[in-house]
Amino acid sequence: MPAAQVLDSHALLALLRDEPAAEVVAKILERAGERDHPVHMTEVNYAEVQYTIRRKDGQAAWETVARELAAAPIVFHPADRRLADLAADFKARFKMSLADAFAAALAKEKKAELVTGDTEFKALEKEIKISWL
Numbered sequence: 802m803p804a805a806q807v808l809d810s811h812a813l814l815a816l817l818r819d820e821p822a823a824e825v826v827a828k829i830l831e832r833a834g835e836r837d838h839p840v841h842m843t844e845v846n847y848a849e850v851q852y853t854i855r856r857k858d859g860q861a862a863w864e865t866v867a868r869e870l871a872a873a874p875i876v877f878h879p880a881d882r883r884l885a886d887l888a889a890d891f892k893a894r895f896k897m898s899l900a901d902a903f904a905a906a907l908a909k910e911k912k913a914e915l916v917t918g919d920t921e922f923k924a925l926e927k928e929i930k931i932s933w934l
Contacts (some may be wrong), residue, residue: 804930805913806833806840808875809904810849812916812934813842817854817866822918822934829916833874841911844879845888845903878907895924905929 806829816826833840847870855863878884880903887906892899901921908915908929915922918934925931 805838805911806932807904807908807911807913807915808840808842808846809915809917809919809922810846810853810900811919813846813850814853815918815934817850825934826916830874837874839874839876840916841876841878841907841913843884843900843903843907844877845900847877849900884910891925891928897921897924 808826808829812822812826814820815822816830829840832838851863851867854866880888884903884906887909888899888902891897891905892902895902897905898921901919904915904917905922905925905928907913914930914932916932916934922929922931
């Protein structure tokens with residue numbers, strides 16, 4: 802079974818905004834669906850994706866994206882206390898956004914690789930496995 806993967810906001814936004822890494826993220830999701838082995842994302846990162854799309858493209862664009870995400874092979878994880886504690890630890894020790902800290906925390910909790918192109922995660926390369934876009 803392939804290693805579990807966690808998407809951060811950067812990865813999902815790259816796909817949704819058809820940025821250079823979009824093809825790589827699309828293939829990750831395609832493989833996840835084919836193997837019935839979904840990728841993971843926190844609800845905090847989902848919120849970051851939502852507000853970015855709504856702010857830049859409007860509510861109608863978000864509604865389309867939300868429908869697409871409902872069918873995507875992504876399991877969204879709530880920010881429970883255990884995950885919040887891990888995220889707080891990363892946020893306290895490294896200069897990073899709270900949403901990124903949650904993505905890193907989920908990757909650590911799941912012993913998964915974090916899929917991202919966000920250089921903010923460079924400092925965590927000894928803490929979690931990162932698959933760079």
